[in-house]
Amino acid sequence: MPNPFLQDLDGRQNPILEGDLSLLGRNYVPDSFPHREGQIDHLVSLLKSVTRNINPSNILIYGRTGSGKTSCVIHVTSMLAEAMPGRVIIKHINCQVYDSIYSILVSLVNSLSDNESQNIPVSGWTIDRIYSELIGRLSAKQSFLLIVLDEIDKLIQKGGSDSVYVLLKIADDLKEKGSSIIGITNYIGFLDSLDSRVQSRLSQETVMFPPYNANELKDILEFRIKGILKPDAINEGTIALCAAIGAQEHGDARKALDLLKLAVEIAIRNGRSKVGEEEIIQAKETLEVNVLKETIRGLPLHSKFVLLSAILSEELTKRPSFTGEIYSNYCRIASEVGYSPLTPRRVGDIISDLDEYGLITTKIASMGRHGRTRYIEANEKREEMKNYILEEEIFSGFRGKNIGKQTRFEEDWLGGEKDRLQNVMETTMDPDSIQEREDKRE
Numbered sequence: 001m002p003n004p005f006l007q008d009l010d011g012r013q014n015p016i017l018e019g020d021l022s023l024l025g026r027n028y029v030p031d032s033f034p035h036r037e038g039q040i041d042h043l044v045s046l047l048k049s050v051t052r053n054i055n056p057s058n059i060l061i062y063g064r065t066g067s068g069k070t071s072c073v074i075h076v077t078s079m080l081a082e083a084m085p086g087r088v089i090i091k092h093i094n095c096q097v098y099d100s101i102y103s104i105l106v107s108l109v110n111s112l113s114d115n116e117s118q119n120i121p122v123s124g125w126t127i128d129r130i131y132s133e134l135i136g137r138l139s140a141k142q143s144f145l146l147i148v149l150d151e152i153d154k155l156i157q158k159g160g161s162d163s164v165y166v167l168l169k170i171a172d173d174l175k176e177k178g179s180s181i182i183g184i185t186n187y188i189g190f191l192d193s194l195d196s197r198v199q200s201r202l203s204q205e206t207v208m209f210p211p212y213n214a215n216e217l218k219d220i221l222e223f224r225i226k227g228i229l230k231p232d233a234i235n236e237g238t239i240a241l242c243a244a245i246g247a248q249e250h251g252d253a254r255k256a257l258d259l260l261k262l263a264v265e266i267a268i269r270n271g272r273s274k275v276g277e278e279e280i281i282q283a284k285e286t287l288e289v290n291v292l293k294e295t296i297r298g299l300p301l302h303s304k305f306v307l308l309s310a311i312l313s314e315e316l317t318k319r320p321s322f323t324g325e326i327y328s329n330y331c332r333i334a335s336e337v338g339y340s341p342l343t344p345r346r347v348g349d350i351i352s353d354l355d356e357y358g359l360i361t362t363k364i365a366s367m368g369r370h371g372r373t374r375y376i377e378a379n380e381k382r383e384e385m386k387n388y389i390l391e392e393e394i395f396s397g398f399r400g401k402n403i404g405k406q407t408r409f410e411e412d413w414l415g416g417e418k419d420r421l422q423n424v425m426e427t428t429m430d431p432d433s434i435q436e437r438e439d440k441r442e
């Protein structure tokens, strides 16, 4: 029989594909970026000083998830490396993985090894010793060092100003060549927790990546499918639908690309000759389940406690919850499974992160003479989220027996104002500005 696996791989036999579908995947970095020309030009102009032997400013890049930050930085820094072989070292660090200054310094030193025998151990050395080794190796190499700290907020959440300070200091201690930092984040609120000196040095230049709108996403998809999908395999309306769904998710290009790639896979699997709206809808449903599960599984432990608290508090009171209620129930959950609760401030940061992931929605309500307050609602997939969390081993003996309502709060605050609360629940605000307001109030 003809090999059925080869059929799908052979472009001539496949009515949909004319190129490699994996190029729509997450690991591929294209060589141009529609609607990011301004940001790329800006980054290039800032980094050009390296070619003139001048230390460039440190740069902070801010934008929501899927707005092209990581890929554009990889694109620009690869061009710089290509233009100056051996004279510039680019180290891209994902701070979700390397979230301590110790692990970052070890990784920097080891990336300067000529062979494995020069690698230093991943534990055992003091920070001072690793740092001196780094400066020694960089001075010997006579190269410029560019450190990209992707998801820098994760590093700062754990290590505070000190962690960045050490990396900023490299530039002062290198006599010949320089060093600078590109920080990437989708949560700019972390800057507030930094010393003002570190804050201003880190954000000498800021480059913003605004969310894409549906038209921009459509251009991006059309650009990305060139050479991969046959021109007749998909029509404009189907691409527009995919772009519109991505735009709803705060202009997320990753989401739009994932959706399109999966829709193509579904169409191929079903032996279709075109990718249509039906496949896009099917892909959307599949992705929603997978993404939600993956997102919940990947959350840090205390974020799971906070999310579970938001869901259980809401289940109990049948209304959105207030920060204080979520905090009390979070403490009860953490204690029941054997963990010490974090401070209210840290939990406030976690609430902002959960909002960023779309797992909860944070809104501001005006409570009339009681002033303003922040209230929180879990997203509509509460039941699924709760089940994914409770499926995990750590919750195996969890009963939630201590979860409670803040009855005093209800009586004192809500009393006769329940209707008013219903009305003001409509007021929505950007979570960043909520954070700002709360910070000001503190």
Ligand SMILES: Nc1ncnc2c1ncn2[C@@H]1O[C@H](COP(=O)(O)OP(=O)(O)OP(=O)(O)O)[C@@H](O)[C@H]1O
Pocket (backbone or CB within 6 Å): 025, 026, 027, 028, 029, 030, 032, 033, 034, 035, 036, 063, 064, 065, 066, 067, 068, 069, 070, 071, 072, 185, 186, 220, 224, 253, 254, 257
């Ligand atoms: N303008 C664009 N043109 C082509 N592809 C793009 C564009 N913008 C983003 N992409 C693609 O969308 C996906 C998401 O981009 P990227 O990973 O750079 O986002 P990000 O801003 O770093 O998101 P996060 O904050 O979640 O890390 C990548 O596959 C990237 O190649």
Ligand SMILES: [Mg+2]
Pocket (backbone or CB within 6 Å): 069, 070, 071, 150
């Ligand atoms: Mg990124």
